[in-house]
Amino acid sequence: MHQLVEQMKRNDIRALARAITMVENDHPEKLDMLSDVFASKKHARYVGITGSPGAGKSSLVNRLITHIRNESKTVAVIAVDPTSPFSGGALLGDRVRMNEHFTDDGVYIRSMATRGSLGGLARATKDAVRICDAYGFDVVIVETVGVGQSELDIMKIVDTTALVLTPNSGDVLQIFKAGIMEIADMFVINKADLDGVGKLKGLLKELVMMSSKDAHKTPIVKTITTENKGIDIFWKKINEHHDYLYNTEEGHKRRKQQQELEVYELIREEIWRDVRAYAENTDMTIEAEDDPYKRAKDIYNQWKKEGGG
């Protein structure tokens, strides 16, 4: 068993942090570590929360943490901001949450940063979720900002994705366009004390009916975080969706598809690592005027011939 995983089993929170840094940095050892992590999973609930900036996700997550803690369950939050790849990944909401839950050992909060590509960020987020699971957190929440392709990729890891909207924000059409509707397992109308709730709910109902979703009926939950309203129902719906995934044939099928995609993605990443190492070791030269298509073919063929493959 990998040393970091052993340390995590002894509740060493620094080992958890180090394991996440390892996947962030795409360390060559990580696959072995992650296999041990996978074997040590305790089947935490994976929840994704996404929505536009200003939808009140941070406050909602904050309330949800408190609610889950009142049930004596522990929570890890992975906060991802794919829109600012170079900022180091610290979300504004972090500090607020940190203040409230700082002294609580049952809460772990971590921001994820990209080192390079968006694909890398989605990959590292998935790994981090499983690391938190293996450590022993009962619930792992992935919070992302924005509603683009990156969120689609990141949300592939979670069991249940909640899309947070606010009345009159005009988000819905943008979100519909971006394909986020298709990955939302439930909708949360936050700030439900504002005007326009009925209209938004009606629109969402229509969109759900139009979409090609499976038999699981996408619930619509109303929350008012300032008054702590609706959080209990939100949590109940998350658990109901989890039961659907793990106790129905359709849910199993969905999980299998997700798994296939992930395995292929991991293979692709491994290939990349091999080729890069090979090209560096053999001191390949690539000139500005080269035909890149031909050069790529040549290097690949050479790699195959020389036993790289």
Next chain:
Amino acid sequence: MHQLVEQMKRNDIRALARAITMVENDHPEKLDMLSDVFASKKHARYVGITGSPGAGKSSLVNRLITHIRNESKTVAVIAVDPTSPFSGGALLGDRVRMNEHFTDDGVYIRSMATRGSLGGLARATKDAVRICDAYGFDVVIVETVGVGQSELDIMKIVDTTALVLTPNSGDVLQIFKAGIMEIADMFVINKADLDGVGKLKGLLKELVMMSSKDAHKTPIVKTITTENKGIDIFWKKINEHHDYLYNTEEGHKRRKQQQELEVYELIREEIWRDVRAYAENTDMTIEAEDDPYKRAKDIYNQWKKEGGG
């Protein structure tokens, strides 16, 4: 020589459209076709234009097309919207431009759509630019919406990237955060008849000084598209930057680095295609409960062993 490339040499515009569709769909034959495309390139000028929605990019591109056409040069425009992967990639501005330049054989406009991943979109855009070059267009403009990681990837193909900003839009800090500053070869302050131009220009100057850019001084150009002002200077600066790239040692170094990255990317894609085909042919099963890390390693190693590599 690939049939489509031959047809393009005879000015068959449908062959051009078909070649772009081929790279969009990631057709297995594409590398051979693209090598012929690469060999047929006529060294068009590659210009990237990016910026937030509402910065007036479409109008600016429209004016630039007219300006370039007045110099008796031909123009192709590749319009990419990475924020709406599922919309089919038709940009709103397209129809406007189409109306104005519809009957002009010297202008070709094409929207690019993702088939799956963002990485695929960036890849296909690069290929499409070269296809337009091989066809014989003097200038190829890549226009993207938004200022995220996707734009960084897409803009790796072009020689010159112009970032379009408007006074008082508050874009600058977001853009700085997203790392777009680093890829901008020039700034365009559009709608320069609005208040706040001086302030934005001052801020940009400071950011240029702060940034770790090379000796090429990033120009700041002011345009008012409604009055057709500044377009001539914009075009002049694009040409100056092109000269810098192709006639200085530093410019050459930059092109070489870009080329290396692209070759690596192409290799990865080729291997991926091979492994996927192998996995499908050997009927590999991946179950929902599998350890994805271990399964990925197993499949990849088996592919390497059985002569895939």
